[in-house]
Amino acid sequence: VDEVMAGKSTVTYERIYLVISDIPRGRVATYGQIAELAGIAGQARRIGYALSALPQGSVVPWHRVINASGGISVRPRSKAAKLQRRLLEAEGVVFGKDARINLARFRWRS
DNA sequence: GCAATGACGCTCT
DNA sequence: CAGAGCGCCATTG
Numbered sequence: 001v002d003e004v005m006a007g008k009s010t011v012t013y014e015r016i017y018l019v020i021s022d023i024p025r026g027r028v029a030t031y032g033q034i035a036e037l038a039g040i041a042g043q044a045r046r047i048g049y050a051l052s053a054l055p056q057g058s059v060v061p062w063h064r065v066i067n068a069s070g071g072i073s074v075r076p077r078s079k080a081a082k083l084q085r086r087l088l089e090a091e092g093v094v095f096g097k098d099a100r101i102n103l104a105r106f107r108w109r110s
Numbered sequence: 111g112c113a114a115t116g117a118c119g120c121t122c123t
Numbered sequence: 124c125a126g127a128g129c130g131c132c133a134t135t136g
Contacts, residue, residue: 035118040131044118045119048118051117052117052134053133053134062117068119073118
């Protein structure tokens with residue numbers, strides 16, 4: 001988490017990573033949800049931004065973060081997208097027909 | 111420093 | 124249900 005923080009401005013990044021790290025296995029959280037828990041409600045964009053800056057191999061379970069529609073928010077054909085889906089399914093998260101997750105069932109509640 | 115950009119989300123057509 | 128519009132703001136070029 002710290003290595004990632006190098007050079008970043010606000011404490012927000014750390015908060016974000018911390019919150020994400022709290023998401024339990026087999027559960028997912030939306031960007032907006034993370035934003036709220038991280039103390040920057042209404043600024044979901046920043047969550048995505050923070051993640052985009054997150055290097056691969058980080059200890060942060062970024063794959064458990066999805067958009068409010070229950071789907072992946074990266075380019076569908078990108079490697080990252082496939083990896084994310086694979087990781088989630090490996091944890092038991094089920095993707096529906098339209099590549100969306102049933103938030104009512106898998107959304108993490110804190 | 112200014113303008114464009116983006117792993118978002120909610121409301122209104 | 125698909126689109127468009129609008130808010131939000133750190134990071135980039």
